[in-house]
Amino acid sequence: MTSNNGNKNFSALTEQQMQLLSSTASSLSKEQLIWASGFLAGLAGSVSALPIPSSAQSVQNIATQATLTILYGSQTGNSKGVANSYKASALEKGFNCNLVSMSDYKPRQLKNETHLVVIVSTHGEGDAPDDAVELYEFLASKKAPKLPNLKFAVVGLGDTSYEFFCQTGKDFESRLLALGAKPIVERLDCDVDYEASVAAWAESLNAKLKDELVPVVSSQTASLNPAASAVSQSLYSKKKPFSATLNESLKITGRDSVKDIRHIEISLEDSGIAYQPGDALGVWFNNDEALVKRILAATSTKADDKVSLAGTQLSLMEALVSKLELTLSYPGFVKSYQAATEHAELGNLLSDKAALREYLSISQIVDIVEKYPAKIDAQSLVEALRPITPRLYSIASSQAEVEDEVHLTVAHIEYEINGQVNQGGASGFLSTRLQEGEKVNVYVENNDNFRLPADPNTPIIMIGPGTGIAPFRAFMQERDALEAEGKNWLFFGNPNFTQDFLYQTEWQGYLKSGLLSKISLAFSRDQAEKVYVQDRLRENGKEVFAWLEQGAHIYICGDAMRMAKDVETTLLALVAEHGNQSAAEAKQYVTNLRKSKRYQKDVY
Template structure:
């Protein structure tokens, strides 16, 4: 008799693991303008593993209220069966809109194809070649519901409309834990995205799912995404400098946990910032304990709304420029995580200023110094 071998399941982007929610808490205190969720998920039975710096992919579901508004706007039958891919797989319309399609973002292509399903003159004008800038402007901050409301009546079936849509893309988050310190678990730090645009309240698909609808005991479809360009130094005796304001703290929590477990001899220096110290100092107790225990050598914080002058992490870098340059010259690794649009640029410029000033170099020489660091893998960024 042949023995049947059980092939282990490999969980991936196309076959995510259903991770059970162990903990879901708001890290911000009373009076904060923000809501940052700390999420702990179980990886038990998944065989999934990760290293500090990696990301967790989540395949989210759309807001049921938004789905209901779409069905109502178009007078669609929620149970109508629609095809969701080229293979002809079908789902009830309500489920397809909730789980399969991206309905909160528009693209040029979607609007151009939608124009063929409507006789609305304004829409025809919007997609004409000479109005490319107006089209870009329209897309910004609007979603499928806006499009359907703004340019009806539609002579299209539900199937024709959903065929325009893109598949729901996974959302990637920097992992905020070390698997060595938390076996079979993965932690995340997620800032809930909420804003008003074009007269409607908008919500981040995945962040608000985590903030409003995800309870302990629920499951979330996840996979591990490696991040080969954002890792701890191979040698634990190297010094590390970490700049992670707001949710940018996430991967550094994993770095610090990992180095605590491995009793790394290298020094570590964290720059953290947010709005108010009283309500927005994420992981304050943990970080202060790490500092007390000597795992975290230095902790610099910048709370922008606690003083008349706004103070950010880059200001704290400049204040400590002498020590910062000594660490860099001594071979320290420098990491930045968080907002790409402003913070990462400001930190990059502050870093060049520090090198220029403390190294008594020209601007060009300071930039070359930083480029060398980058080539050696000593200047790493995880920005979004």
């Protein structure tokens, strides 16, 4: 190949070189990309022709201006995504930005900050995400410094389906205010559909900051970011999913099981998608047409009624099937539906928040409109509902073994209420409505808070009852492929051994080969007294503590509301007992495990 300058020795980058360059570019900030482009051009002897400041000038400019620090606390990756998106908008304004996970941030650094953005999610019963716990607790402690010179903004991510909506964001704001910090803009509380509100908030915040944060680079050089743009545009995402193919949906619980759990295999062929053990798969789905017809009947609307969604005209049927959330209930729908229909009985329910929460916890949208039927125009119905959001499933495979496939372990939710059968939105779609060979839109949600140890010789303890076993199947496939020598111990539980031992032959094979060092099983209904994974953890407390003292990493996957809390309580107790520690010392021991990323949770 001959280049335009006639150099016959020039050749295009190899595929490996291109992947390396793209990987490096995607991890750099805009300022770093600009500096790197000048550096590379300098190596080629043409740096003088580029309108880019020298590295010395860039460093000096950055050092003499205020820095905007963006902190994120994220359990599933949404807050990290919002933080990255906001950083991009701030960089476009030329602000000097520093993006940091709360888990990597030194709390005492707060006293040195001038401008701070906090983006944090809430999970469970108003709990902070794991990577935010240390900073969250520090701000509430006597060690927290006064912050009279700090200006801040807070974004809370949550779900109005839950009682403690965006509680962690509210807590961060109240604690910063108590320390003397001053808000730049009003706190933003985000529901599951947050893209538009975050964009408006970012625009408002940047307008407030423009006179306080002097741009680092000119608008001309700030636009020079072709490498980062190329990388970002090549990746599939929540907004740009990949149209994958369902290869298999197989029930893996027994005929008499109280659970219907499916092993799902999806082809990613030709996508170039890469994922790591610990990541999740986002799955977009359509609602059941039979469910939609029930809603149409209860609201006296018609399938071909025309409605407008995000500026697009479509039929009500299409909107309800593919655009709007129908299987998760939330107070906002009840409030809007009642206002549009003036249903008196529903108004009484709205006045009792506790009763409303309890009712919504067991009811889908269809249950609400069938119990409180009323005529409503199609557009008002659409506006009362929120957009459909993809469901995240822990990935149950390693690409080291399955290559261009991705496997999931899905609990098919199906139950009868008022003589009608209800299904989960995504679980019903994957388990019964989507046929093998049909398409499903998916994307990978990275989870850097749930990763195997970098050293393959490090022992790991995995606690995952029910479908919580999914990421540990991926962990074992990965360690098997890498011929890792670290010990592996699984704690697994479900109702019955004969009906609910998920991937039984695989685990027995790993045990036989020696890859799995130990397995502790808790089948709750196989004896008179129910036994759970936390009971097995307690029984093996001495050995568990010994593994931890040997450097083991411990992982929990599954139910956040009950199981994960019970396991952590048991973990604290066994550390205190077998480590001869006080309750306070045991808590610090577990905190240190979390800080060193040796205690990780993937809970929902």
